[in-house]
Amino acid sequence: MEDQNCTSGFIAVHLGAGYHSTVNQREYKAVCHQACVQAMKMIRDKCSALDVVTTTVGILEDSPFTNAGVGSNLNLCGNVECDASIMDGRSLQYGAVGALSGIQNPSKVCRALILEQMKGSLSCGRIPPSFLVGNGALQWARDHGIQETATSVLLTKGALSAYRKHKRRLSAAELSSPKKPSWTNNHVRLPCFDAVSIPTDDVVDCRDSPLDTVGAVCVDASGNVSSAVSSGGIALKHPGRVGQASSYGCGCWAQNRNNDGKPSVACSTSGCGEHLVKTLLAKECCDSLLQSDDGAAMAIQRVFTERFLESPFLASVDEKLGGALVLSHCLDDGVELVWAHTTETMCLGYMSTNSSTPKFQLSSLPTSAVPGKSLHIQGIHCKQPP
Amino acid sequence: MEDQNCTSGFIAVHLGAGYHSTVNQREYKAVCHQACVQAMKMIRDKCSALDVVTTTVGILEDSPFTNAGVGSNLNLCGNVECDASIMDGRSLQYGAVGALSGIQNPSKVCRALILEQMKGSLSCGRIPPSFLVGNGALQWARDHGIQETATSVLLTKGALSAYRKHKRRLSAAELSSPKKPSWTNNHVRLPCFDAVSIPTDDVVDCRDSPLDTVGAVCVDASGNVSSAVSSGGIALKHPGRVGQASSYGCGCWAQNRNNDGKPSVACSTSGCGEHLVKTLLAKECCDSLLQSDDGAAMAIQRVFTERFLESPFLASVDEKLGGALVLSHCLDDGVELVWAHTTETMCLGYMSTNSSTPKFQLSSLPTSAVPGKSLHIQGIHCKQPP
Numbered sequence: 001m002e003d004q005n006c007t008s009g010f011i012a013v014h015l016g017a018g019y020h021s022t023v024n025q026r027e028y029k030a031v032c033h034q035a036c037v038q039a040m041k042m043i044r045d046k047c048s049a050l051d052v053v054t055t056t057v058g059i060l061e062d063s064p065f066t067n068a069g070v071g072s073n074l075n076l077c078g079n080v081e082c083d084a085s086i087m088d089g090r091s092l093q094y095g096a097v098g099a100l101s102g103i104q105n106p107s108k109v110c111r112a113l114i115l116e117q118m119k120g121s122l123s124c125g126r127i128p129p130s131f132l133v134g135n136g137a138l139q140w141a142r143d144h145g146i147q148e149t150a151t152s153v154l155l156t157k158g159a160l161s162a163y164r165k166h167k168r169r170l171s172a173a174e175l176s177s178p179k180k181p182s183w184t185n186n187h188v189r190l191p192c193f194d195a196v197s198i199p200t201d202d203v204v205d206c207r208d209s210p211l212d213t214v215g216a217v218c219v220d221a222s223g224n225v226s227s228a229v230s231s232g233g234i235a236l237k238h239p240g241r242v243g244q245a246s247s248y249g250c251g252c253w254a255q256n257r258n259n260d261g262k263p264s265v266a267c268s269t270s271g272c273g274e275h276l277v278k279t280l281l282a283k284e285c286c287d288s289l290l291q292s293d294d295g296a297a298m299a300i301q302r303v304f305t306e307r308f309l310e311s312p313f314l315a316s317v318d319e320k321l322g323g324a325l326v327l328s329h330c331l332d333d334g335v336e337l338v339w340a341h342t343t344e345t346m347c348l349g350y351m352s353t354n355s356s357t358p359k360f361q362l363s364s365l366p367t368s369a370v371p372g373k374s375l376h377i378q379g380i381h382c383k384q385p386p
Numbered sequence: 387m388e389d390q391n392c393t394s395g396f397i398a399v400h401l402g403a404g405y406h407s408t409v410n411q412r413e414y415k416a417v418c419h420q421a422c423v424q425a426m427k428m429i430r431d432k433c434s435a436l437d438v439v440t441t442t443v444g445i446l447e448d449s450p451f452t453n454a455g456v457g458s459n460l461n462l463c464g465n466v467e468c469d470a471s472i473m474d475g476r477s478l479q480y481g482a483v484g485a486l487s488g489i490q491n492p493s494k495v496c497r498a499l500i501l502e503q504m505k506g507s508l509s510c511g512r513i514p515p516s517f518l519v520g521n522g523a524l525q526w527a528r529d530h531g532i533q534e535t536a537t538s539v540l541l542t543k544g545a546l547s548a549y550r551k552h553k554r555r556l557s558a559a560e561l562s563s564p565k566k567p568s569w570t571n572n573h574v575r576l577p578c579f580d581a582v583s584i585p586t587d588d589v590v591d592c593r594d595s596p597l598d599t600v601g602a603v604c605v606d607a608s609g610n611v612s613s614a615v616s617s618g619g620i621a622l623k624h625p626g627r628v629g630q631a632s633s634y635g636c637g638c639w640a641q642n643r644n645n646d647g648k649p650s651v652a653c654s655t656s657g658c659g660e661h662l663v664k665t666l667l668a669k670e671c672c673d674s675l676l677q678s679d680d681g682a683a684m685a686i687q688r689v690f691t692e693r694f695l696e697s698p699f700l701a702s703v704d705e706k707l708g709g710a711l712v713l714s715h716c717l718d719d720g721v722e723l724v725w726a727h728t729t730e731t732m733c734l735g736y737m738s739t740n741s742s743t744p745k746f747q748l749s750s751l752p753t754s755a756v757p758g759k760s761l762h763i764q765g766i767h768c769k770q771p772p
Contacts, residue, residue: 124559129627134520136626173510240522241515
């Protein structure tokens with residue numbers, strides 16, 4: 001691990017574990033840079049880690065180059081439906097939304113859900129919700145002052161073009177094996193987006209849906225941690241499908257230290273949502289860090305090997321696709337940041353309080369490695385200044 | 387623990403952890419009896435544990451005396467929105483639906499989601515969903531042959547009467563503390579059910595919403611385990627609110643044995659969904675059983691004490707309301723069934739292959755105990771016949 005000096009304030013963001021084309025590397029770098037710089041400004045202004053990850057992920061959601069908020073993958077009907085969650089390490093509160101349409105920054109709804117829970121019971125002793133989905137989530141967001149966003153803003157040219165390619169690919173695959181049951185058989189009467197005239201050439205591999213899920217992990221100036229995750233989900237997902245970004249313990253996790261000598265920990269995951277849910281990957285990463293005595297990298301390697309690639313819960317899965325950005329913060333030893341992925345690439349940026357500029361990484365599996373079966377793990381150790 | 391002889395086939399059901407009026411005890415007993423008898427018939431007919439828990443929970447959902455399917459609590463807008471999930475211990479697959487309206491047996495959708503996942507990838511390599519919510523879940527159910535049910539069937543007189551009482555109570559509470567923000571303030575423009583003329587007398591305690599969540603745990607004749615959970619959710623919940631019954635690791639868990647000398651385990655939880663989610667209670671109960679050497683009761687007592695009542699994730703919660711029905715099955719030692727609850731009551735039934743009739747329990751906290759702070763734990767040990 002690289003050694004760097006830093007104060008306790010630290011931000012790291014990811015643009016997902018999946019496949020990132022080097023063609024777009026400038027744009028990926030620019031959005032990571034913008035998110036880290038804005039986050040660091042907030043950390044220096046003594047904002048809470050909760051507020052920092054919300055704003056940071058909001059910047060990633062606003063970018064058309066990420067699969068979250070603006071530019072999200074379209075579902076089978078050509079609509080944007082987003083999943084997101086935030087966990088606050090100080091209060092241990094969690095807020096999540098699933099299959100949410102019409103909101104540019106699902107992360108803002110998650111933060112509002114956390115703030116409402118912090119206020120305690122609602123009138124008549126009712127328990128405030130931590131997880132809302134669909135139209136109910138949209139209504140709650142509106143009623144809590146979060147502006148609705150027009151579909152025309154959320155749906156980008158790039159996402160629409162990818163949707164059309166995927167639909168062509170799907171039609172071709174189903175024509176070639178018509179007996180296989182599928183979501184697009186005659187019984188399906190989904191109120192689908194009108195994808196207008198779709199030429200029959202230009203069939204592409206479904207795997208060229210490049211990105212999955214963005215997220216952030218943060219330590220604020222007071223040493224509190226928070227994590228966030230936000231996703232447009234899998235391209236051509238069934239409407240109403242909810243992935244790891246909404247699921248407690250799966251998309252993100254954050255726990256402040258507890259006077260027991262253990263670090264504060266935060267994690268944000270990315271990859272195939274169903275694989276990350278079934279392995280509760282974000283919580284497992286943090287649990288492993290808290291139980292480990294041999295460093296963050298070893299702890300995360302152990303999780304990815306024993307609890308993900310060799311997980312009995314994914315025994316029937318050929319390619320296990322996941323990634324995690326994991327932060328560990330000790331008062332006396334600074335920040336360790338580890339990123340691990342079984343996908344071809346994972347794209348991330350990070351910055352500490354005494355850095356002048358963010359670092360950017362387009363992390364790749366080694367050429368000889370097999371996506372879904374091999375693991376790449378890397379990290380930095382960012383010590384406190386003397 | 388009581389000792390009983392039995393073969394490996396075993397079913398246990400619960401009608402929730404909450405408050406069960408003794409006035410309705412006959413009806414609770416009757417529905418538990420019907421569910422256990424039908425389940426045992428299926429176990430004797432060599433049906434899979436997955437099919438048994440689906441049918442069993444279906445019977446509980448069909449009863450107007452339970453808070454699941456027919457007779458579900460109404461949300462803030464007077465609609466039925468159900469959560470449910472099933473986990474199959476053999477395949478370790480999980481299927482869940484959240485905030486689902488218009489389906490009498492959400493458990494059938496969960497089973498269908500599991501069966502689709504067992505078939506492997508969809509056309510074009512797409513990953514079948516494990517968790518669907520809202521209208522997308524309803525559409526998927528229809529397209530997989532599960533009949534839609536009219537609101538008039540799901541919405542019972544009892545649920546409507548309770549809804550009206552709760553709304554009156556809510557209005558009274560908000561009139562007495564108008565400054566407290568609430569879901570029913572002027573900014574809320576929910577398309578609410580027209581609760582027609584509501585008299586202003588007969589204000590009731592919100593806690594008289596008697597039940598939460600039904601479920602089942604099963605060992606089939608081949609020794610496979612499965613678990614299920616189904617809920618109409620909290621009375622007056624916000625539309626789109628998803629609770630533990632849909633959340634992976636929170637509402638149910640099931641794992642077949644793995645040639646490591648450990649038992650097969652299954653759990654179905656009930657109580658306040660937000661408390662059960664934040665403590666991942668179903669998985670924690672099963673993990674504790676798998677790690678314990680001092681018996682099922684001690685393992686579950688430890689979880690409820692250390693991971694629920696003393697959980698740092700519920701530190702801000704005054705009354706921690708939860709219950710669990712937990713099954714452990716060893717080839718050489720038969721079945722242990724443990725039920726534990728911090729709520730006033732938990733209602734359950736169980737039956738083994740060589741019983742002629744089910745047993746019924748309306749389990750209560752001791753008179754001196756405090757709901758939300760005290761624990762009641764009980765169980766049976768049902769040995770193999772010689």
